[in-house]
Amino acid sequence: MSRSETRAAERLPLYLAWAALLALLLLTIFGGYLKLGGANLFISVAIAILKAAIIVVIFMKPARELRLGWVFSLGGLFFLLVMLGLTGADYLTRAQDLVP
């Protein structure tokens, strides 16, 4: 392959990622207007996670130099889940307290 062909091949994933992101954007807008009750939130967050994953994996490439990049990129997310999870444990169970 010539040099310019190699470079075009290297750029292809970037274009594909961009196209996928825009497609997912349209999907999430469309999905937002469907009457699905509580599932709407779940779907839109799931699509957001997928879009963020595409951005991270294809645009940011955490494993570019060191595998450690993966740990750093996921570490923050772990603690986000802890924050949401344990705070949720309070709010989700308040109404069910035995003591009125």
Added chain:
Amino acid sequence: MSPTRRAPRKNYLTEDFTLRSWFFTTDHKRIALLYFASITMFFFIGGAAAAVIRYVLIHPDGAPVSAEIYNRLFTMHGIVMVWFFLVPAIPTTFGNFLLPMMIGARDVAFPKLNLLSWYLFIIGGGFVLYALFVGGLDTGWTFYAPYSSAYSSGHLITAVTGIFIAGFSSILTGLNFIITIHRLRAPGMGWYNLPLFCWSLYSTSVILIIATPVLAMTLLLLAAERLVHVGIFDPTLGGDPLLFQHLFWFYSHPAVYIMILPGMGVVSEIIPCFSRKEIFGYKFIAWASVSIAVVGFLVWGHHMFVSGMSMYAGLMFSFLSFAVAVPSAIKVFNWTATLHKGSITFDAPMLYALGFIGLFTLGGLTGLFLATLPVDVHVTQTYFIVAHFHYIMVGGMVTAFFAALHFWWPKITGRMYPEMWARFAAVLIFCGFNLTFFPQFILGYEGMPRRYHVYAEQYQMLNVFSSGGAGVLAVAYVLPLLYLGWSLIWGRRAGPNPWQATGLEWQTPSPPPKDNFTRPPKVPKKPYAYVTPGAEHG
């Protein structure tokens, strides 16, 4: 008497004497000293507030000051001590000075960010001191909403701005240490060759970079609510005050591990050296530090048991709080096992380290009392809590700070301190400390509430003991200032390794040269390769 050694011709102190070379330095050792001067100043400011508080508390009617002034005093004491002494103390001084040396590096990964970190600390401190001296605030260092956002008349926004800025200082320090440990270790220095102080600094740094941003956002929300009058935390406007507490304690509980983990690391360095024995269970202690850092993020709700939080969440946090005690206990057992059959000498660093083990254990065990939901319901917001955290923070962390100060003083300054005075001060601190804070456990159990400047007559005797102890402590804390200062001019000059300790920092002259090592340091195959004199081989 050993012959007086001359100092090495050029070291990091004598490299350049200009002010510019100090205030624009990127040398981690000089930055450590800049921090050292700063946190010492803050320690005495916070201590002055404590002295006034203890004086007021001799009187059951709180006669010397009004309630308003008293509230501002304990708020000032808390804010200054937590954010401008306890959080930065060991990492920014001994961490900055020693970490690169312990791993065989010339400096930290981002030396300019290190200097920026100090300037941010000073700027943040400036805001806070300004807020405190133009009248302060009365919310307590915990800023509970909606009092702090809607009703308090103090200088809240200025104070939280200062803390916000100082938070960036913390984040940069933590970030620097993490990258330094990952990327700048000398060849041959694997993770399991690292001194345990480095493991504890790494764990501390993880907490610094993960928890501090949450505080930043929380303070931003608080300030915004105060300015805009929206109901983020204010229940009259639809907000939930408990949300503030969740967000605040999500940072502030891990923050207490920021304060204690480096201290534990110091103890792990000192105990083997003065027992002439390899540390027991190196890997357990190393991973215990990491576990404390991670599990420490799961327990914040134990500050909220009586706040109105769901009982089920309370149960979960209670269970998790028991779990977080386990790695700390592992460390205490391992230090004790290291002492067992060791050849122990009672130099000042060792006295402080032994004091740490005892006082931290007591403080930590009372933490288990507090993790026990029904007990906490009885003693929360009483002096039991105050005693608990002062045993850990003062009995633990401040003691460890003094341990580090004496252990590495020769390395940092090239001088030995007068040993007898140091031992005397250590014992005086230990006695004064217990006299101050042990009565507070009893006071709390008997129901004396915290943050009140008046109290029932029956509590007076123990309060007087406590204040007497505080007086002893005040004298005892001034002593090191005096004899260490004395040693800078008249102290015996120290060689590279006065304690015959292991660790790369002892392979270089005292004080070290600007680039830390005169020749590439030899990385030992095992850390803490101490041999107990007379021990069997194998």
Added chain:
Amino acid sequence: MAEPRVVTKELAGPYADLHHQKQTANLGVWAFLSTEVLFFSALLTAYSVYRFLYPQGFAEAGRHTEVLLGSINTGVLLTSSLFMALAVHAIETGARRLMMLFLLITALLGLAFLGIKGIEYSKEIGEGLLPGAFFTYSGPYAHTVEIFFFIYFLATGIHALHLSIGIGALFFLIWRTRRGSFTAEYHAAVEGVGLYWHFVDAVWVFIYPLIYLVGRNT
């Protein structure tokens, strides 16, 4: 344009060589980004709590957001990420001028985002939705709508601040490129800004559905 001067790079710190320096800088940026994740996490938690407590109020508030402008903006930002990634690829192959072009397009798209955001803000402020003294929305859910828009202005405002810093960094990179600072072998700063830019994009990807798509399903 004259051939850029080739600048021999001196090590900027205690690193073994340029490769070591680049890896260290890269890791440093990732560590910094994880602090940013936690910064936004606290706001996300506040949002989640109030959405959980006041679902109808949030739905009502969400219907007052400018979904068309917000969606266009999302497309703009995603496209800017593409050009940022193309810029990094360009310098990896030594194409300095191409990289400068891509960086410029990225910055312009970023400015377009801010412009559209400004239009949104002025519309919302005009409708009396700015929390505080000028909040005029009334109705049974007024408090909740005010909380929603408080979180909205804070989240998008902080995001816009981060974006502005990113735009500034892009112009700084463009200026440095003209002085010949970047080569195929060493362009750590470009990669670093790229990581930051993509992160700011990823944050927006989460903000978008939580702000603009609330209450659209009724």
